Amino acid sequence: MNIHAIRAIYVFELSRTWRTLFQSIASPVLSTSLYFIVFGSAIGSRMETIDGISYGAFIVPGLILLTVLSESVSNASFGIYLPRFTGTIYEVMSAPISVAEILCGYVGAAATKSMILGLIILATARIFVPFEIVHPFWMIAFLVLIAVTFCLFGFVLGIWADGFEKLQIVPLMIITPLTFLGGTFYSISMLPPFWQTVTLFNPIVYLVNGFRWAFYGVADVNVGVSLGMTIIFMLTCIGVIWWMFRTGYRLRQ
Template sequence: MTINLHAVRAIYFFELHRTWRTLFQSIAAPVISTSLYFIVFGSAIGSKMTLVDGVSYGAFIVPGLTLLSILTESTSNASFGIYLPRFTGTIYELLSAPVSVVEALLGYVGAAATKSVILGTIILITARLFVPYEVVHPIWAAIFLVMIALTFSLFGFILGVWADGFEKLQVVPLLIITPLTFLGGTFYSIKMLPEFWQHVTLFNPIVYLINGFRWTFYGKADVNVMVSFGMTLVFMTACVALIAWIFKTGYRLRN
C-alpha cells in the first residue's frame, strides 16, 4: 500500500503547529504543575521518607509523574485534534479526500504523540533540577515513552470521535485517567498495600505502564516488565482495531 506522504505531512504539521500557538497550555502548564509535584513530594516530603525499593522517594516518583502528564496530554491533544474538525464541519473534507485510515492516523496521532514525547522529555529534564535520578535502560525508556504516547494518542482519537461536546473531552482524562494514574503506583509501591488491595490494584491497567517505565529507570518494578510491555501492546492493538472500525462504519463521522 502506497502512503500519501503529502496528506500525512499536511495533517501532522497542522496539528503540531497548534502546539506552538498554544505553547503555555500545551507545554508550559503541564511542566509547571509537574514541577510543583517534584517540589512538594520529591524535595520537601521525599527528604523525610525512607528509601522505596532502594531508591530515594523523590527519584521513585519521577517515572509516575512523567507518565501522569503524558497520559493526560496525549489523550487531550488527540481528542481535541479530531473533535475540532467534527465540530466545525471540516471533517467532511477529510472524508472526501483521498486519505486512508492509516494516513489520517499517522497525521493526527503522530502529531499528538510527538507533542507528548517532547513534553515528557522536558519534564524529565526539569526533574533533574529538583531530584537526582538515573536511567538504567535508556533505550527501553525511550521505547516505553513512545509506545505509551502513541497508545494514549490513539485512545484520545477514539475519545474525540465519541464525544459530542467539549465537556466530554475532559470527562475521561479528569475522572478516569488521572485517578487511575494516582492509584496506579505513581506515589507508592503497590507492595506497600495490604495483600487484598495489591490484587485489586492489578486490575488497573495504568499499573503496568508505570511499572514498566519505572523499570527502565531503576531496573526494579512491582510487575514483570514483559507483562507491562505486553499490556501496552494489547491496549495499542485494541485502539487501532476500534479506530479501523470507526472509519469503516463512519461512526459519528458522517452525521
C-alpha cells in the same frame, strides 16, 4: 502511502502547539514541578528509600506518565473533535487518503507533542532530584509506545464525544485517578495484600511499572506483562478506530 497528506495534517496539528505554547508546554511543566517540590523535596526528604531508590527519584517515572497520559488523550481527542465540530472532517474524509494516513497525521502530531513534553519534564526533574536511567533505550521505547497508545485512545474519545464536556470527563474522571492509584507515588508492595490484588486490575499499574523499570531496573510487576498489556491496548484502539471509519460512526452525521 500519501506522504504529502500525512505531512500536511501533522504540520497543521503540531503548529497549534506553538500558538498555545503556555497552555501546551509551560502549564504542564509548572504543575509537575510543583509535584516535585511538594512530594519530592518536602515529603520525600522525610521518607525512607523504596527498593534502594530515594523517594524523589522513585516518583519521577510516575510523574512523567501522569502528564504524558493526560496530554496524549487531550491532544488527540481535541485534534479530531475540532474538525468534527467545525465540519472540516468531511474534507479530510473526501480526500484521497486512507485511515492509516489520517491516523499517522493526527496521532503522530499528538504523540510528538506528548513525547516532547515528557522529555522536558524529564530534564526538569534533574533540577530537583538526581537519578540515572539504567535502560535508556527501553525508556524511550516505553515513552513512545505509551504516548502513541493513549493518543489512539484519545482519537477514539474525540470521535465518540458529542460535546466538549465529554472530552474532559475521561481524562479528569478516569485517567488521572487511575494514574494516582497506579503506583505513581508509591510501590504497590507497600499496600496490604488485599489492596495489592485490587491494584493489579488497574491497567495504569503496568504502564508505570514498565516505565519505572526502564529507569531503575525494579518493578512491582513483570516487565513483559507491562509491555504486552500496552501493545494489546494499542491494537484494540486501532481496531476500534478502523471500525469507526468503516461504519462512519459519528463521522458522517
